[in-house]
Amino acid sequence: MKKKILCIVGTRPEAIKMAPVILALKAASWVNVRVLATAQHRQMLDQVLSLFDIVPDIDLDVMRPNQTLPALTARLMTALDACFEDEAPDAVLAQGDTTTVMVAALAAFYRRIPFGHVEAGLRTGDLFNPFPEEMNRIVAGNLARWHFAPTESARRNLLAETLPEDAIFVTGNTVIDALLDIAERCDDVAPAIPSGQRLVLVTAHRRENFGEPFAQICRAIRHLADRREDVTFLYPVHPNPNVKEIACALLGGHPRIQLCEPLDYLPFVAAMKRAHFILSDSGGVQEEAPALGKPVLVLRRETERPEAVTEGVVKLVGPDFDAIVRESLRLLDDADAYRAMARGVSPYGDGKAAARICEILRTSFV
């Protein structure tokens, strides 16, 4: 009899990173794949699922405007447990460190269903950076039967927590599978930027940056835009009201700052390819941009993705006005410094992570 695997997705990055796994499992004959969307994100999740032609079998529709972590956690736990009872899967798979993933791992544990953690072992060592994601991934990691670690350093983090060696598999990050697929077919949707202008792409959404840190990021961008007539900033604004309201108030109405709705993944990859460099606090962007040869200045104090920093193609600047301005000007004006960071390297994967995960699961079951 076929094994039943329930793949769970809640937010945009989970859908991007789970899509290659879901598609690889759907192509396999030994498994019955079911897709459960918690819809912790609504519009941004739907954008990705439709791009990859994935139609969820179950949709919990849990998102509420400006949702709080406790209320979201409670809604997810109740709804996921009811689904696990109905579906009775042989395994549950989820990716990353969102509230959806933490609750999915715990709900699976309560029902003694084996849990597979995609993108396992990322750590900063600081429970409050990023918040609440560092806690989410520690909980998911401690409950997992399979740890699909993207890199050797992620594997070492898991071993340091005394997780069993034979349950840890270094697979690469599935985001590179998704990126390589999309990067091949996105050139005709590149953003319209005035000719002769250099593009700086911006994303920001982390909870630990809400308030003054995020205001400082915005002031730095505006300061740069005021001084540089040769640069256009493109910022697809995250719909979280804690981000959107400040971004619109501090960056709106500037001739060289384009604020827009979140971009579909296809035009977003095209924008990364067109960008001179990227300012971002995103996890996924730190993995994708190096593979496209684009420098990233990370708007965070710590990162759980040290590989690209070690390679010298990603730099931490924090939500710090002076550092953002200084390092941005360096990338605009110092050709050698730019070249050193614009090397195409891909420390996070080779585009075959999903196939490896699929094969590890097959050999566990068949």
Ligand code: UD1
């Ligand atoms: C969540 C994850 C974060 C991940 C990020 C990816 C948690 C605690 N946070 O943060 O780890 O990096 O997603 O983007 O799991 N909203 C919409 N439409 C959408 C999505 C969000 O309107 O499609 C708004 C809603 O008002 C929602 C709010 O954004 O309540 C916050 O969404 P939430 O998922 O709680 O947090 P994110 O900041 O998106």
Ligand code: UDP
């Ligand atoms: N992304 C996108 N459209 C956008 C901004 C980002 O498709 O307007 C993609 C990006 O390429 C990456 C993912 O969304 O794959 C990152 O999501 P986000 O920054 O929301 O979450 P994180 O990776 O920080 O958890």
